[in-house]
Amino acid sequence: MKTSEITRRQFLKTTGALVVSFNLLPPARQVFAQFATLPSGDIDPTSLDSWLAITPDGFVTFYTSKVEIGTGTITALAQIVAEELDLPIDRIKMDSGDTSRTIEQGSTVGSRTIERAGPQIRQAAAAARHELLKLAAERFGAPVEKLSIVDGVVSDGAKKVSYGQLIGGKKFNTKITATGTGFNMKVAPEVKAKDPKNYKIVGQPIKRTDLPTKVTAEHDYIHSVRVPRMLHGRVVRPPVINTEPVKIDESSVRDIPGLVKVVREGKFVGVVAKTEWAAIKAAQTLKVTWAKPTSKVPATPDELFAYLKNTKPARTLKAVAKGDIASALAQGKKSYQATFRWPFQMHGMIGPSCSIADVKGDKATIWSGPQGPFRTRGTVAKILGLNEQNVRIIYHEASGSYGRMSTDDGAEDAALLSRAVSAPVRVQWSREDEHGWETKGPAQLDEAKAAVDGDGKLLAWDFADYSQPWTASGSTPLLASLQVGLKPNNPGGSNGTQGAGEIYAVANQTILAHHINWHFPEPIPLRTSNLRAPGDVARCFASECFIDEIAADLKIDPVEFRLNHLASNKRGAECLKAVADKAQWQKRPSPAPTTSGNIAKGRGIAITQRANSYVATVADVEVDKTTGQVSVKRIVCAHDCGLMINPDGVKNQVEGNLIQGMSRAMYEEVTFDTNGGVTSLDWKTYPILRFPEIPDLDIVLINRPEMAPLGAGEGATIPPAACIANAIFDAVGVRLREAPFTPKRVLAGLQKKA
Amino acid sequence: MARILLRVNGKSQTVETDPDTPLLYILRDDLKLNGPKFGCGLGQCGSCTVIINGNAVRSCQVQVKDLGNRAVTTLEGLGTTKKLHKIQQAFVDEQAVQCGYCINGMIMTTKALLDKNPKPNDAQIKVALAGNLCRCGTHIRIVRAVKRASGQKV
Numbered sequence: 076m077k078t079s080e081i082t083r084r085q086f087l088k089t090t091g092a093l094v095v096s097f098n099l100l101p102p103a104r105q106v107f108a109q110f111a112t113l114p115s116g117d118i119d120p121t122s123l124d125s126w127l128a129i130t131p132d133g134f135v136t137f138y139t140s141k142v143e144i145g146t147g148t149i150t151a152l153a154q155i156v157a158e159e160l161d162l163p164i165d166r167i168k169m170d171s172g173d174t175s176r177t178i179e180q181g182s183t184v185g186s187r188t189i190e191r192a193g194p195q196i197r198q199a200a201a202a203a204r205h206e207l208l209k210l211a212a213e214r215f216g217a218p219v220e221k222l223s224i225v226d227g228v229v230s231d232g233a234k235k236v237s238y239g240q241l242i243g244g245k246k247f248n249t250k251i252t253a254t255g256t257g258f259n260m261k262v263a264p265e266v267k268a269k270d271p272k273n274y275k276i277v278g279q280p281i282k283r284t285d286l287p288t289k290v291t292a293e294h295d296y297i298h299s300v301r302v303p304r305m306l307h308g309r310v311v312r313p314p315v316i317n318t319e320p321v322k323i324d325e326s327s328v329r330d331i332p333g334l335v336k337v338v339r340e341g342k343f344v345g346v347v348a349k350t351e352w353a354a355i356k357a358a359q360t361l362k363v364t365w366a367k368p369t370s371k372v373p374a375t376p377d378e379l380f381a382y383l384k385n386t387k388p389a390r391t392l393k394a395v396a397k398g399d400i401a402s403a404l405a406q407g408k409k410s411y412q413a414t415f416r417w418p419f420q421m422h423g424m425i426g427p428s429c430s431i432a433d434v435k436g437d438k439a440t441i442w443s444g445p446q447g448p449f450r451t452r453g454t455v456a457k458i459l460g461l462n463e464q465n466v467r468i469i470y471h472e473a474s475g476s477y478g479r480m481s482t483d484d485g486a487e488d489a490a491l492l493s494r495a496v497s498a499p500v501r502v503q504w505s506r507e508d509e510h511g512w513e514t515k516g517p518a519q520l521d522e523a524k525a526a527v528d529g530d531g532k533l534l535a536w537d538f539a540d541y542s543q544p545w546t547a548s549g550s551t552p553l554l555a556s557l558q559v560g561l562k563p564n565n566p567g568g569s570n571g572t573q574g575a576g577e578i579y580a581v582a583n584q585t586i587l588a589h590h591i592n593w594h595f596p597e598p599i600p601l602r603t604s605n606l607r608a609p610g611d612v613a614r615c616f617a618s619e620c621f622i623d624e625i626a627a628d629l630k631i632d633p634v635e636f637r638l639n640h641l642a643s644n645k646r647g648a649e650c651l652k653a654v655a656d657k658a659q660w661q662k663r664p665s666p667a668p669t670t671s672g673n674i675a676k677g678r679g680i681a682i683t684q685r686a687n688s689y690v691a692t693v694a695d696v697e698v699d700k701t702t703g704q705v706s707v708k709r710i711v712c713a714h715d716c717g718l719m720i721n722p723d724g725v726k727n728q729v730e731g732n733l734i735q736g737m738s739r740a741m742y743e744e745v746t747f748d749t750n751g752g753v754t755s756l757d758w759k760t761y762p763i764l765r766f767p768e769i770p771d772l773d774i775v776l777i778n779r780p781e782m783a784p785l786g787a788g789e790g791a792t793i794p795p796a797a798c799i800a801n802a803i804f805d806a807v808g809v810r811l812r813e814a815p816f817t818p819k820r821v822l823a824g825l826q827k828k829a
Numbered sequence: 830m831a832r833i834l835l836r837v838n839g840k841s842q843t844v845e846t847d848p849d850t851p852l853l854y855i856l857r858d859d860l861k862l863n864g865p866k867f868g869c870g871l872g873q874c875g876s877c878t879v880i881i882n883g884n885a886v887r888s889c890q891v892q893v894k895d896l897g898n899r900a901v902t903t904l905e906g907l908g909t910t911k912k913l914h915k916i917q918q919a920f921v922d923e924q925a926v927q928c929g930y931c932i933n934g935m936i937m938t939t940k941a942l943l944d945k946n947p948k949p950n951d952a953q954i955k956v957a958l959a960g961n962l963c964r965c966g967t968h969i970r971i972v973r974a975v976k977r978a979s980g981q982k983v
Contacts, residue, residue, distance in 0.1 A: 145928025145965055282924060287910040289929030290917040290936060292864035292903070299863040307858075332830065332847065351858050352850040355870075425868050425876055425964050426930045475928030475965045506869035723924055727970070731927055734966030758873040758962060766955040769968045 108138065108176045109246045116464040120178045120253035120260065123206065124246045126199035127156070131243030133227045134166050137200070140180045140448055141192045142172040143285055145475035146788060147724040148188045150283045152196050154720055158276040159200035159269060160207075160238075161224040164284070172448045172470025181257035182447030184481060184605065186728070186789030187686055189720055191258045193784050201268040202251045210241045271718060271780055278780070280723035285472075297444040297471035298429045298503070305431065306335055307351040308492040308500040309358035311344040312512060315600050315752045316557060317370040320344055324362035331357050338495040343558035345488065347496045351503070358505075368750040370600045372593070376813070380416050383520040383541040388589035389566055398583030403535035407526020410535075411628070413621050416813040417519040417613030419745035421755070422606055423763060426474030427509035432489035433499035434459060439466045439490060444473025445483035454483065455490050458556050477735070478605040482514050482547045487555035510761060511753045512554060515745055516606025517543040517570050521617035531629045533640055536581040540588045540614060542570045545604045554602065566592045567603070570610045577618065578647045578684050579640040600751020607732070608792040611685055612739060616814060619681035619797035623665065624810060630664040633680050633801065646715055650689040651682050653713035653775045658693035665805040673701050679801025681794035688716040689777075690790040692733065694770075696802040703822030707737055707799055709771040712791060717782035728788030730772050736795035738764035742815050833893055837862070838906035848894035853877045855893050856903060864904025864933050868962075875934035875961035879903050885934075885941035904933045907940065916940055919978035920971075927965035934961045939975050948979055 111122035118125045118138075127137045137156050143149040153167040160167075170176065180192045204224070211229035212219045214236055222229050227238045237243075251263040271277070288294035313319070319342040328334055328346070333353035338345045344363055348354035373382040404410060430443040432455075439459055445451040448468040456463040473480055485502050493500040504512075524537040544567040547553055551568075552561040569590060577586055588610070593601070626636035634655045641648040654660075658678070667677055675698045682691040695709040714729050742762045746754045755761035800811045809824030831848040834841060837860060844859045851870070856862045856879070865888050868876030872890040879888045880902040888901075908914035913921065916939050926932050935958065942949060942957040949957065954975045963971065973983045 145930075147927070282921065283926070286921050286924065286926050286929070287913070289926050289932055290913065290920045291908060291910050292862065292905045292933070293910055294863075294929060296863070296866075296930070298866060299857075301861070350847070350850075351854045352847055423964050424930075425874060425928075425962060426866055427868075472928070474930040477964070503867060506871055506873075727924060727927065727967070730969055731966030734968060735964070738966075757871055758869060763962060763964065764966075764968075765960075765962070766958040766968055766972070769955070769972075772969055 110138065110176055118176065118178045120262065121250055123199065123202055123249040123251050125178060127203055129238050129242050131239045133237050133239035133243065134168060135160060135162060136168045136170050137196070138170050138177045139192065139196060140172055140174070140177040141188050142183045142446065142448065142470050143472050144183055144446060144480065145472070146186070146728055147283050147721065148183065149285065150281065151189055151720040151724055152192065153284060154276050154279070154281055155193055155197050156200045158274055159197055159204055160227065161204070162227045164276060164281055166227065172468070174448050174452045174468040179257055179449040180260060182450060182481060184446055184478065185686065186786035189784045190686065190786050193720070195260055195262040197268050198263040198266055199251065202249070202263045202266045203247065205266055206247050206249050207238055207241055211236050214241070277720050278718070279721065281721055283724065295471055296426070297442060297473050298426055300431055300442050300471050302431055302433060302442070302499045305499045305501050306347050306349060306496060307354040308345055308347045308489065308502040309354045310488050310502065310504065310508060311346065311358050311361055311363055312508060313342070313365045315368045315370055315750045317600060318342070318365045318368045320363050321366050322364040327362040328357045328360050331360065336496050337361060338492055340491055340495070341559040343491060343555050345492050347492050347500055370751050371749055372600050372747065372751040374747055374749045376416065376418065379518055380520045383518065383591050386591045389592045390590045392569060392588040392590070394588060395577060395584050395586040400535055400537050400583050400585045403583035404524060404526045404537060407534045408529045409628070410524070410526040411621070411625050412524045413624060413812060415521040415523070415613070415617035415620065417521070417616060418814060419518045419601065420516045420606060420739055420743045421510065421513055421745055421761060422477045422479035423761065424474040424476050424479050424509060424513070427504040427506060428485035429473065429501070429503045430483070430485035430489040431499060431501045432486065432493040434490055434494040437461055437465055440469065441466065441486050441490065442469045442471055443483055443486040444471055444480055445486065446476065446480045450481070451483040451486045454553055454556065455486050457561070458487050458559065459490055459494065477607040478609065479513055482553055482604050484512070484554045487553055491555055491559070507756045510756045512602065514545070514547040514602045514604030516609065517545070517603045519570070519610070519613035521613060523617055523621040525621065525625060527625065527629065531631060533579065533581045533625070535583040536579070538577070538586045538618060540610070541591055542588070542610065543593050543603050544569055544590050546593070547602045547604045566590070578644055578682065579622070579637070580643050581640065601747060601753070607735065608685060608789045611683065611793045612736065612796060615681060615683045615793045616796040616800065619683070619794065620800050620810070620812070623679065623801045623804065627665045627804070632662045632664055634660055635662065637682065646689050647682065647684065650691045650713045650715050650777065653777060654691040654693050654711055655680070657713065657773055657775045658711040660693065665801070666808040667805050673699055675700055675806040677802040677804065677806025679798045679803070679805055681797035681801060683790060683793040685790035685793060686786045688714070688785045688787065688790045690714050690794055692794040692798045694795065694798040694802040696799060696806055698803055698806045698821060700807060700825060703818035703820070703825065705741065705799070705803055705816055705818070705821060707741070707770040709773065710737065710795060710798070711773040713775040713777060714787070714791060715777035715779065716787040717779045717785040719776065719778050719787070720784055722776055722778070725776055725787040726774055729774055729791045732788050732791035733772060733795055734764060734769065736792040737770065737799065740796035740799050740814055740816060744815055831894065835893070835896065836898070836900040838902060846893060849892050851889050852879070852891040852893050852896060852901070853888040856888060862903050862905050866930055866933050868930070874931070875938065876931055878934040878937040878961070880937055880941050883941060883944060885938040904937060907936065916943070916978040919974045923970050923974040923977055923983070925967055925970035925974035927967050931961060931963045935963070935971050939978060942975070943979050948981060949975070
């Protein structure tokens, strides 16, 4: 154990671990990590000291591989620590995302960090509280039961002792239980944590700890990290992945002052320069002749969705299969069928990818902003051919990423360029690089069939989703890895949880997710990965519009029709009722009675479940019948994520996800050419929602203190598309079965109807 | 290469640089000012906004040789965590930030707006911020923060 600690210290020294502190204000109460290590060199989760350390003046540093990605997660996790330790939150410092001193708790993804890492962190903090109480009991000669804690001071009624006095600067040397790994690690189940009834900090709308530095220029974003002797790199990407440089004319950039090197490795091309502007100029000027791409992809929506429908699925997941769907469909009094189309969309980080690498011999230090620092450690180790433990990832927050930074491409680029010039290199992607090469959310085709009985109840529900898997996720190589010749050995992960969000009770029900590969095993022209609420936005758009179609045909109020099928789902029904109440929903079937004038008003509803959280939304829209322009006036939302850690944090996330969900529904579609080259390369060709278009938001937060905390936010991205489409139908009687809801599509619907 | 004198946040500084370098890179790389952010380099997103002559300007679109004697104010020129400017304080009070990458542009555009129009209404705020993109969806809170900063009821 001792040996490995010394090795680790040497490693930190030789890899420039301390360099970054030049860029940062040192934390007010710095504490040296006191973690224990495993033989591999990684941090031992069964040592309490690996989770937290306490300074002599009573400040706690808590170590976690979970990271702040703009959602307020780190503040909420700090609240959990503060609660268990009975400390004010400003005495908690979260030391986050450094692979050399944190335990791998899985990536920060899926709005599920509170649900999955929350209990791990709570139990570790609770274990520390028990140890502190034990130490105080020994000191006082009093039983633990007689002790109380206020703001980190333990008292037996007469005597007082602070945490700092009890343990400050020293190790606990306490073993705790930690079984399993990552998301599923169970930490210290033997320790009894606080009863939620006694919570004073959890459940409070505590202000986010990262905001003061973010409204000033003091936040240590990855883009603002500077390492001594750092050079600037840029990548030079091909038109599409399936091509290689035939000729690189280095004389084309010879005259650019400050150019250090043109780098080529396999199909990867980049430049390194002394200044950022020189690197930009060199990347723009360098003449590279690329081989004519041979890839062909179905580039128009019609071709694309025909491809999804007509290609034999690589595999099919059966999310739900109950009853006898074929005979139920045949027996129904009325039957329905519809097809829905959802385009490729992008994460659209406002700040493009940025990473710094310093590769020295068989070691590498990477400064980057990944959602999964340990995942980046793995991909960088692989592309450099190093042992994982010889690669250290130091996390710095990037731009909000919504799943994009699950795939840390920039770290690989920086690693290749740093190795090529034997110096630290900072790589900043251009806007065109980011739009063109970020991993897209896959397109989806959804086919729905249903039958109802004579009482207007759903008898059969047959739903099939066709979508590409994530080609850039898990075990599949990232962009630079593909370019240097690493081969994918599987088609990639499934696109989310299609069908799992289905909440209605129908006796005969089939929900399938077909995985349609794209040119596997060749590199896939259009890269795909998890985009916020993966799979579920399109799934909910299809299923919640389809159920609305059926309700409208039966002339039943859409809320009533849903409630008729939610009898066995208490939380779902309560969420739906809560949103209807808040929106002052008037009971009537859709569409609304026709009105005169150019502007038609409508309202629509939708509900979803995601990772056991419930979200229901109502949209009020106005449709201009002459232009097809849709204006979303208001979105009302009811949100149930179990016990809320920070209600204002939840609200901020719900608001953001509603807005982002609306943006995806109204404006967003990635276009590409027949070779698979993306043609949505800036904010003009890929517009997103802007200030003048924001609707009013009205949010009901349903708190369930009796439940465990669940994921908040991402679920609220899901229903806006469906409720807006339903509201458009309510307003003008036009069913939109393809997003985004452009004026052209609405107008085409109006003309078809006329 | 050329020596160029800049006036930034009340200080005069000389940089030795390629004269066609966009101001953004001079601010960030030469003067180590982290307020303005690189978002697009195309003048489309607003992350790099600074104030020049009282106007909110995209620093990625200004070549440093064209700046002349005009004074530049960056986010650093407003306040620090120890002493927040009232606009920064309003953004904290309204918790009007998520990832915060766009917030430099939001605050600098707000500063230019309020200097010209001290009590803007909602519609005027939305028009002023129409060229600033926020992907996290913090728009509603940002509008509230601008109103709060201008001393209006939110």
